[in-house]
Amino acid sequence: MKKFIIIGGGAAGFFAAINAAEMNSELEVLILEGSKNVLQKVKVSGGGRCNVTNACFTPNELVEFYSRGKKELLGPFYQFMTGDTMEWFENRGIPLKIEDDNRVFPESNSSQTIINCFLDSAKNAGVNIKTSSRVEVIEKSEEKFVVKTASENFIADYLLIATGSNAKVWSMIKNLGHTIAEPVPSLFTFNIFDKRIKEIPGIAVPKATVKVLHSKLEAQGPLLVTHWGLSGPAILKLSAWGALELHQKGYSFEIEVNWLSMNLDAVLKILKSVKKEQAKKQVIVRSVFSEISKRLWEQFVIAAQITSEVKWAQLSNKELENLANQLAKCTFKVSGKSTFKDEFVTAGGIDLKEINFKRFESKLHKNLFFAGEILNIDAITGGFNFQNAWTGGWIVANSIGR
Incomplete structure (x- = not known):
């Protein structure tokens, strides 16, 4: 035998x-x-x-x-x-x-x-x-x-x-x-220490596009804010496809997040339209995108240097551009990884x-x-x-x- x-x-x-x-x-x-x-x-x-x-x-x-x-x-x-x-x-x-x-x-x-x-x-x-x-x-x-x-x-x-x-x-x-x-390592999440996401773990968006700056690495999919940074399928895809390259970078690099997977000009166009339609409403009160939760929207408004009292009619073109950039070209510094033990x-x-x-x-x-x-x-x-x-x-x- x-x-x-x-x-x-x-x-x-x-x-x-x-x-x-x-x-x-x-x-x-x-x-x-x-x-x-x-x-x-x-x-x-x-x-x-x-x-x-x-x-x-x-x-x-x-x-x-x-x-x-x-x-x-x-x-x-x-x-x-x-x-x-x-x-x-x-x-x-x-x-x-x-x-x-x-x-x-x-x-x-x-x-x-x-x-x-x-x-x-x-x-x-x-x-x-x-x-x-x-x-x-x-x-x-x-x-x-x-x-x-x-x-x-x-x-x-x-x-x-x-x-x-x-x-x-x-x-x-x-x-x-x-x-x-x-x-x-492959399949890991990104450690990010940033005040925009520090207080909102558990917030997710259904379809974000994430790019590693100064590389060809890019992935799309659901994105999750965690206690230690960002996770979800979009990040895990990046960690898998970029395992060798990110290891060589010492897990220290910058990413650009498009939370809506929408062209920047298209986002700006929507924001300008909202400015006209909701002129008397405060910007920070409600997210104008169904994919973006109220808590996440608030963080983007604050990061765009728009105060809580400001109404849509009062927004300057520069403030609209700042808000659009937070939504479609949001950059974060990654400083480490967390693996699933x-x-x-x-x-x-x-x-x-x-x-x-x-x-x-x-x-x-x-x-x-x-x-x-x-x-x-x-x-x-x-x-x-x-x-x-x-x-x-x-x-x-x-x-x-x-």
């Missing part, structure tokens, strides 16, 4: 283990997890609800959400896609739902549902799981692999490394001859040129496989990083199990 060992008890590792065992009952499958618990990232994903995947069903469109790995994942997505993922879970009695933003969650709204599904499926398929089994050494021995933990050694015919971002494991992979792209994603990992993506197999060592974030692949939020894990895990399983 041949032995398939998976290092890493996370999403990609479990998916590969279960599918390989189900495809080939004569395969002995073992998961080695260094910590006491498995599937911890699944547990915290989506705020504890587990964002399983995304309802984007066309490979050519799906790859556009990946900051790194876009070209390499196109072929694999034709083998195993988001629809296949949804069918996989639903065939195991886990009903899923698609939310308005296309994120896919279990109907239970609990990540424990997904964890239980994996644990039950692994048990039924005969997958062995060893926790608190931190791997210390990986060696090649003729056509097999020797995996050493502090207490035990294992021999594998097939080896999958799916530990995610793990510096110690990357070091072992380097010893096997692979190249590692230096990891840097439990949902930390990195840009970096094994050089993609060294992987055969038809099998997710090393080009340097036959029967050595990689899946998930250990590869230099990452995406924005929305279920895309998990889909990379499911696709990689399934293709590895299919390569071995069949």
